[in-house]
Amino acid sequence: MADESLPQQLARQIRRDILRGKLVPGAPIKERDSASELGVSRTPMREAIRILAQEGLVYLRPSRSPIVAAPSIKEVVDQVELLILLETRSAELVCQFASDREIASIADIVRLMSERFDATDPLDMFEVDMSFHSAIAKASHNAPIAETHQRYLQRVWRARYMAAVQKRNRDKVVCEHREIADALAERDTAAAAHTIHGHLSHLVSDIRNALEAENAEQTGKARKSGRPE
Template sequence: MTEASAGKSRSIAPIPSLSRQRLADQIADVLREQMLTGTLQPGDPIHERDASEALGVSRTPLREAILILEAEGLVETSPARSPIVANPSLEELSDLLLVQANLEALAGELACAKATDEDIAEIRDLFQRMVDTNDDPDTVGFFKTDMAFHEAIVRATGNQPLIKTHQQYNSRLWRARYMSSRTRMGRIETMRDHGDIIRHLENRDAPATAEILRRHLLQAIANITRILRTERPDTAS
């Protein structure tokens, strides 16, 4: 027993709210992680009974987790079918990136006005880490730093709805952008653009920061289009 068994004596532990997270949220986290690692791949069905048994939980919270992921656009449900992991078409990815480009442009603009020096220092640290690990073969680690860099910029705006929306778009774009980043040109472009971004940000040059971020994301559309065109020449309805 830790502290929560008998009487609730003066709340010694200030961390109860974290462990008190809903099971559905925890399950959603696990499923998200499995989508990232590839344990769950686009198009894979998620059977209620199988998945709940595999995770050691009952069907109810599993169903609720599916609801959460559905709202985020990570799974798709059909009336009498098992929910399936979203498998966005090229058109949908393009649409998502177009919106994301503008969200990040807005974020860059706001960040120039609102970011503290500590925020910018953190962003620069993330950039530095990317430079340091540029030759590292760990593509996942490099990419996660890439994502963290962008998220840090958005977080520096302090605009909660923007942060949340941006995060959800990132979740849906994770796989596509990861594939895009694995190309050699992807890394080179990323490094150059990120250098420009942090420079404009430190200069508090809002228009320039917004524009480079928009271009950076729009470039991703071209990259992903090229990759998907070769991998799956059609399937985009």
């Protein structure tokens, strides 16, 4: 299990805490405390925090504690905007360059998703959903595009998850995924780009709704507990 460096392990641990909501946006991450809590020294923990910072999950402030990122709605939407751009282009590249093998494995993910439709934990289900999109980016055979896609997919993970659990529209998602996979299988560049673009465009409004709902709830709570924004 140690094929991952210590800082990467630490980063992964904290990342999970952030994405699952154990660490709330705005919370400080003190390197001393976090380090001793996980039984390591400050040096690797420091490096772990840098990793998360460059992933955009925490903000670094000069001479201050890093804090968990609290992206505004516009920031998240902009990130999804970039994902749309990358994934649409990926779809085109997949049609041109991916092997039949790779395209088949993308279709497999759709199948897996529709089979386990309602049996699994929503979080597991969600990871499958994300892996579908990752697989497309990876099959583009353009490493920088795949890397960047992966990076921003991580970053909007939380927002997408919230959107997914709010709107229980899994059947529509599976249907759209299937359309995308079909277009890729036929190597129909235009159709693939179009269906991907449509699928992700829906996502933007879903995410916007989910985040607005959350914000409203948050400010409501804050007002109640006597700490108005």
